[in-house]
Amino acid sequence: MIQVFKDVKIDWLANRRIFIAISVILMLAGLSSAIIRQWAPGGSEAFNLGVDFKGGTVVTAKFKQRPAPEAIRDALAKTGVHDAVIQPVIDKPDTVLIKLPLAGGSDAESQAQLDIGRSRVTGGLNQFGKEGDAYEILGTDAVGAVAGAQLRNKAIAVTLAALVGILMYIAFRFEWTYGAAAVIAVFHDVLVTLGFFSIFQWEVSLTVIAALLTLVGFSVNDTIVIFDRIRENRRLHRRDSLYQITNDSINQTLSRTVITSGLVFLSVLAMVLFGGEVLRGFSLALLIGVVFGTYSSVAIASPIMVWWEQRLDLAKKSSASAINRTAVGGTRVATTPGRKPLPGTPAKRSRGASGA
Amino acid sequence: MKKKNLLQRTIIIVVVTLVGIYIVIGPRHRPSLRDFTWSGIKANLAANINLGLDLKGGSHLVLRVKTDEFLKSLTEGNASAIQATTKDAGLPVKEVKAETAGGNYRIIVEATDPSKLGEIEEGVKKKVDLSEWSMSTSGNTVTWTLTATAQRALAEQATEQAKKIIESRLDAVGVAEPLVQRHGSQSSHQILVQMPGIQDPERVKQLLKAESKLELVHVVSPPSPQPAQTYATEEEAKASLGGTVPQNRRILPYAERNEPTAAGQTPDNQNPTQKKWVVVESPAIINGSELRNASAVQGRGGSEDYQISFALKPTGADKFGAWTGANINEYMGVVLNGEVKSIAYIKGQIHDQGEISGRFTKQSADDLALTLRSGALPAPIEYQEERTVGPSLGADSIRSGVRACVFGLLFVVAFMLFYYRGAGVNAVVALVLNMILMLAGLILFQATLTLPGIAGIILTIGMAVDSNVLIFERIREELRSGKTIPSAIEQGFARAFVTIIDTHVTTIISSLFLFVFGTGPLRGFAVTLVIGLLINLFSAVYVSRTIFMWELSRKRKLESLSI
Numbered sequence: 075m076i077q078v079f080k081d082v083k084i085d086w087l088a089n090r091r092i093f094i095a096i097s098v099i100l101m102l103a104g105l106s107s108a109i110i111r112q113w114a115p116g117g118s119e120a121f122n123l124g125v126d127f128k129g130g131t132v133v134t135a136k137f138k139q140r141p142a143p144e145a146i147r148d149a150l151a152k153t154g155v156h157d158a159v160i161q162p163v164i165d166k167p168d169t170v171l172i173k174l175p176l177a178g179g180s181d182a183e184s185q186a187q188l189d190i191g192r193s194r195v196t197g198g199l200n201q202f203g204k205e206g207d208a209y210e211i212l213g214t215d216a217v218g219a220v221a222g223a224q225l226r227n228k229a230i231a232v233t234l235a236a237l238v239g240i241l242m243y244i245a246f247r248f249e250w251t252y253g254a255a256a257v258i259a260v261f262h263d264v265l266v267t268l269g270f271f272s273i274f275q276w277e278v279s280l281t282v283i284a285a286l287l288t289l290v291g292f293s294v295n296d297t298i299v300i301f302d303r304i305r306e307n308r309r310l311h312r313r314d315s316l317y318q319i320t321n322d323s324i325n326q327t328l329s330r331t332v333i334t335s336g337l338v339f340l341s342v343l344a345m346v347l348f349g350g351e352v353l354r355g356f357s358l359a360l361l362i363g364v365v366f367g368t369y370s371s372v373a374i375a376s377p378i379m380v381w382w383e384q385r386l387d388l389a390k391k392s393s394a395s396a397i398n399r400t401a402v403g404g405t406r407v408a409t410t411p412g413r414k415p416l417p418g419t420p421a422k423r424s425r426g427a428s429g430a
Numbered sequence: 431m432k433k434k435n436l437l438q439r440t441i442i443i444v445v446v447t448l449v450g451i452y453i454v455i456g457p458r459h460r461p462s463l464r465d466f467t468w469s470g471i472k473a474n475l476a477a478n479i480n481l482g483l484d485l486k487g488g489s490h491l492v493l494r495v496k497t498d499e500f501l502k503s504l505t506e507g508n509a510s511a512i513q514a515t516t517k518d519a520g521l522p523v524k525e526v527k528a529e530t531a532g533g534n535y536r537i538i539v540e541a542t543d544p545s546k547l548g549e550i551e552e553g554v555k556k557k558v559d560l561s562e563w564s565m566s567t568s569g570n571t572v573t574w575t576l577t578a579t580a581q582r583a584l585a586e587q588a589t590e591q592a593k594k595i596i597e598s599r600l601d602a603v604g605v606a607e608p609l610v611q612r613h614g615s616q617s618s619h620q621i622l623v624q625m626p627g628i629q630d631p632e633r634v635k636q637l638l639k640a641e642s643k644l645e646l647v648h649v650v651s652p653p654s655p656q657p658a659q660t661y662a663t664e665e666e667a668k669a670s671l672g673g674t675v676p677q678n679r680r681i682l683p684y685a686e687r688n689e690p691t692a693a694g695q696t697p698d699n700q701n702p703t704q705k706k707w708v709v710v711e712s713p714a715i716i717n718g719s720e721l722r723n724a725s726a727v728q729g730r731g732g733s734e735d736y737q738i739s740f741a742l743k744p745t746g747a748d749k750f751g752a753w754t755g756a757n758i759n760e761y762m763g764v765v766l767n768g769e770v771k772s773i774a775y776i777k778g779q780i781h782d783q784g785e786i787s788g789r790f791t792k793q794s795a796d797d798l799a800l801t802l803r804s805g806a807l808p809a810p811i812e813y814q815e816e817r818t819v820g821p822s823l824g825a826d827s828i829r830s831g832v833r834a835c836v837f838g839l840l841f842v843v844a845f846m847l848f849y850y851r852g853a854g855v856n857a858v859v860a861l862v863l864n865m866i867l868m869l870a871g872l873i874l875f876q877a878t879l880t881l882p883g884i885a886g887i888i889l890t891i892g893m894a895v896d897s898n899v900l901i902f903e904r905i906r907e908e909l910r911s912g913k914t915i916p917s918a919i920e921q922g923f924a925r926a927f928v929t930i931i932d933t934h935v936t937t938i939i940s941s942l943f944l945f946v947f948g949t950g951p952l953r954g955f956a957v958t959l960v961i962g963l964l965i966n967l968f969s970a971v972y973v974s975r976t977i978f979m980w981e982l983s984r985k986r987k988l989e990s991l992s993i
Contacts, residue, residue: 076849077906134823185812189639192818193632211630212823214816221492221814224614225949232947236940243936284882284955287944288889291937291959295893298936299900302929330896330903337845337899338892341838345888348837350830352484356885 079329086324086372087317087380093373097262104269111272121272124279124355125215127229129176129222131191134212136169141202146170150198158195163351169212171351176219191216229283236287237261240294248301251382256297259375263293263366270362281356289363292338296331296371301379303327320380324372335368436983439976446968447863453870454478478873482880482954485828487821488626491635492814495592495619497585500809501576502530504584506677508558508574509537510712513677515557521550526677535576537563544570582617588808589619596621596638598804603637603797620814631818633797641767641810642801644721644740645714646750646784649761650679654775658761660684660706667707680712684763684770708770710763715753717806720746722782724802726795729787736795738786740802747782755779766798831884838888839865842895850902852992856977857898860969864894864962867969871961880954890962893937897970901926902993915991919978927971934963 108120125132141149143160150158150172159173172195176188187194192214202208217225237257244253264286271278303323304316311319342364345357457465457474464470483490509528516523522542529536539554541547547567554560554572562580566573576584593610600608605625613622628634651659661667667681668674675681684706722743729735742750754762754776763770764786772787790798819827842861846854868887872879905922913921937959944956981991 136822188816189635189813190632191816192630210820210822212820214818216813216816218812218814220494224618228947228949229952232943232952235947236943239939239943240936243939247932280949280952281882281885284885284944284948284952287940287952288955288959291940292889292892294936294940295896295933298932299929302932306925306928326907327903330899333845333849333899333903334892334896337842337895338889340841340845341888341892344837344841345834345885347834348830349834349885350827352827352881353830353834353885356882360889 077329078332079325082325082328084321084325084328086321087377090373090377093369093377097266097370097374100266100269101262104265104272107269107272118275121268122275122277123226124277125173125217125222126280127222127226127278129188129217129219131174131188131195131214131216133172133174133192133195133214134163134169135172135195135199135209136166136212137202137209138168139208140168140170143170146172146199149201150195152201153194153198155194155198164354165350185218188216188218225280229280233264233283233287233290236290240290244294244298244301248305249383251386252301252379255375255379255382256294256301258378259297259370260290260293260367262374263289263363263370266366267359267362271359276358277355279355281353282359285356285359285363288360289367292364293367293370296335296368297375299327299330300324300371300376304379316380316383320376324376331368331371335364339364433983436976436979439972439979443973443976447866450863450867450870453873454866479869480873480876480878481824481828482878482883483624483626483817483824484819484881485824485831485879486626487819487824488624489628489631489634489819490815490817491623491625491631491638492613492816493621493623493638493811494814495589495621495807495811496809497588497619498533500588501535501581501584503809505530505535505537505576507713508560508563510677511558512537512539512554514713515554516550519553521553522546523550528677533581535581537574539572539574541570541572547572585619586616589621591808592811593621595804595807596623599637599801600625600634602800602804603634605634621811627821628818631816635813635816637797637801639811639813640797640801641807642718642798642804643765643767643806644718644786644802645765646716647680647682647710647712647714647763647765647770648753648757649763649770649773650709650711651761653759654761658708658773658775660708662706664707667709670709678712680710681707682710682763682765682768682770684708684773708763708773710765710770714765715762716742716746716750718802719805720749721802721805722746724799726790726792726799727785734791736790736792738790738795738799738802740784740786742782742784744782751779751781827881831881835884835888835891838891842891846895846898850898850993852981853902853905853978856974857895857902857970859977860898860974861891861894863973864890864965864969867965868958868962871965872958875957875961877957877961878954879958882952882955883958886955886958887962890959890966893933893963894966894970896933897926897930897966898974900929901970901974905991905993909991909993916982919975919982919991923971923975930967930971934967938963 111118112120140162143162146160147158150156155174157175159175161171161173163169163171174187174191174194192211196205196211199205199209205211237260240260241253241257244256267286267289268278270276271282300323303326304320307314307319307323307326308316314322339361342357342360345353346361349357455471455474455478457470458477462470465474506528509526513523513526516526516539523539524542525538525540527538527540529538539550541550547570551565551567551572560574562577562584563574564577566575589612593612597608597610600610600623605628607626609622609624611622613620623638625631625634649658661670664681664683671679671681720742722741724738724740726736727739729737758776758778761773761775763773764784765771766786786798839861843858846857848854850857865887868890871877872883877883901922904926905918908918908921908925909915941956941959941963944952945960948956
């Protein structure tokens, strides 16, 4: 039998500071990109929001002989469309996306422009020849400002609601600390992924939100597999410290983690490569999400859960001893909980990878 | 292992598989030999699966009914009715005002004599239906306020009415299988219109949007043979009324012989004809609700000169006949969407016929007549979302979606067979079955397969294979710890099952949120994912387990397990 990992004994938790530092750096990078872009004078916006969220018109046009993007822009400018963005489609050289942002000015004005977005574009493109002859309009997406805001708010609300639902389910099946740790890890994944979108200015569309939600599901999925093992091992090896049990559980599930994530990664890669332009944002978000969702289960969720549980344990013990002392001596002794939140030292480890 | 149990399981699986295959590629008609050929199977598959507009091509429009405008015109209409009533009854009213700012709709009547407020109130109530308005008096004014409940109810009514009108217009213009339904929350007053197969929705959009509010009004002007009184600017017209427009007058633009585009919309004013203004009496003599019929007829000016002739219902005809009879030589205007289209003097009594001239083209006249017949929209509408996908783009999306699916599946199958050998076959059988049953599930629930839905399928492949990996890794572990093969399999499934349930439930929870609260693409994604995950519990656990059981039962003593 082929095996990726055999009896691994990696002390994951010992590296928790490095892991968390890496994550903090990544999140800060994304955050500062968003902030700098948003507030720097003349900079772009925090995210490259698609028409779904910002409003505007996108016309997909296929040419017999595709002119250069500049030529298309000039042709449109001649008919009074000045702010068009021309984006060639990567895997289809004869197709371009023509994006018109919402016109500034009054609501009524931009609404009026939205209503005739398609004819504004065809008016300009007719300079290259007749519609249906020299070019063909494959599709149009036009979203008004109100609908854009609606879609945006809904997407955020749905994501948060889904997270709360997951938190409640894990709290019900495990402990609330487990749930909280899993949700923090998921939050981290979403932030890191969004960071990539801000840094590289990939377009955030409605499908990217779907990808973020998928990634929420996937990351929690991954965390639960480890937590499930921890729960089981805690029942089997009552004497071991949580530190050691967690390390063992991560190691025992490691081959599954790597195989599953690898396979999901591959199928998402298939989507990036063959899924076409419409799914590109979705698959890119998912590709990053799979990597960080897997990473965060091991590197973020588990250490946080262990730290939190031990914190609670210590607090319970110290409050019990504080009650004892006040009862006996009447003087309060300051207890110092949590200086060393993870007392189980790796040196004590004697166990192998499993109960075998 | 109990033989009977195994037999029972096998029968269940075979039956479910066959039913699934039939649902997916079986014909919905009496089967013929053709249904077994490759092209026949493909045709049946295409007929069974309900493809979304993004895959088969079509237009998706979200429009909003501007109900605030509806309430505004309702308030103004009532205010002018009150003014007319009090004037007729000779009540001491100084001013009638309609206030429509900030979501409040009020009619304020100011009396010259505060002691007559009761009388005014009585007089108004007799003639104007204000049952949905709450009344209050203070000093020398009576105020009628439209209650919040009534606002909501009226806005709702207007939206429903707009929906009906849109349906009848789509029907009249011959759009095949349109879907018209309410969209978003009830208070958003949005309507979703989906039209499969429409490539250029521009004409339909204009047609749906056309307010087609027809009014016949009395133009304030000295009678014929003097020419009709027009003004060069709006200010001039206002000045003729003494600077303010009273409740019973309106100033309307009048563009003589303007060239309208489709459905009577004003054109993009490349070379605007000179715009004039006229003062008309309010309320109108009659409006579009009294219309019985409207049709396009050719005018005298050749093929580019069409006009609309219309006929009135008996009630409208009586009113119109009485008015025209009493106002010979006065000027009458035909107003369409708040713009005077034509002015004519009344030669004699007219009963139920009239026409709108305006140099329409054949199509614009046809469209206008159509929208007039379907009735005026209660309020203007605006488009908030338009998504149009041409059939070639849709076909392209299907191709790339299927390609991504096939490659994803190939990666996974190759790895599972390579890594788990014999047990890999279980995983592959489970995966293929999952795909078939997922499509069957989509067809059974009449769900729509969209492009994000295909992404959901690909993700399901990932999640499905995860269940297999969890189980196989666990069995391997149990084998390593020295258990016998049957007990390792049993333990492996039992232990992994707990985890599988937890992972599936959390993903289903987040997908359900997407499905319930999400919009369009998010929902399509959630549907396939939830169906896929539910089926996975059957295919990855039950089916895979049965295959193991079957292997165990074949040999008395299994020496080694290929996993």
